[in-house]
Amino acid sequence: MVVRVRNHVNPLSNKYQTPASPLDWEKIYAAPKPLHLDIGCGKGRFLLNMATLEPSWNYLGLEIREPLVQEANTWQEDLGLTNLYYLFCNVNNSLQSILGSLPVGTLQRVTIQFPDPWFKNRHSKRRLVQPELVAELADYLAVGSVVFLQSDIEVLAGEMCDRFDAHPSFHRQGTQDWLIENPLPVPTEREKSTLLRGQPVYRALFVRC
Numbered sequence: 001m002v003v004r005v006r007n008h009v010n011p012l013s014n015k016y017q018t019p020a021s022p023l024d025w026e027k028i029y030a031a032p033k034p035l036h037l038d039i040g041c042g043k044g045r046f047l048l049n050m051a052t053l054e055p056s057w058n059y060l061g062l063e064i065r066e067p068l069v070q071e072a073n074t075w076q077e078d079l080g081l082t083n084l085y086y087l088f089c090n091v092n093n094s095l096q097s098i099l100g101s102l103p104v105g106t107l108q109r110v111t112i113q114f115p116d117p118w119f120k121n122r123h124s125k126r127r128l129v130q131p132e133l134v135a136e137l138a139d140y141l142a143v144g145s146v147v148f149l150q151s152d153i154e155v156l157a158g159e160m161c162d163r164f165d166a167h168p169s170f171h172r173q174g175t176q177d178w179l180i181e182n183p184l185p186v187p188t189e190r191e192k193s194t195l196l197r198g199q200p201v202y203r204a205l206f207v208r209c
Contacts, residue, residue, distance in 0.1 A: 022098065
């Protein structure tokens, strides 16, 4: 069965203003492990492959399109992966409630990959990476943890980097140039399709100071 959903969802609409409930981490994962948070996980196949490849980590995918979350959790259950979970939510109003109960030092890696661009200036508030999101991640990420960003739209990638650069708790790794290669062992579907078309991907890695 193919799940069909809208490509873009307006996070400011009334439908998405109720924050997600706190999670019972002991029920979600089989054992405590470092947590990798993928914000805007889409269909969830990136995390599915990561959770299979790196069983020493727990993985949490957040996605605003509920049908995709339901399908992804079905895959997770069918494969019996006890280190992976997907959650339907609007991350811009739910991150504190989700991470507030997380044991200190658990969140050690965050990925934000190919978020919806919302090109028009009047829609900029709908973009995923807002200053408030950066500040909340700084509150919960362990020192030395990383945030990996990538997009196929240079302006959007630059805006995301500017917002992490503006926060004193984050330091961009390496030079200000884009990373040539993905530091993670699994590419997303969007990344693979972009590269197959011969188009560039703009990547950056930030460390929590």
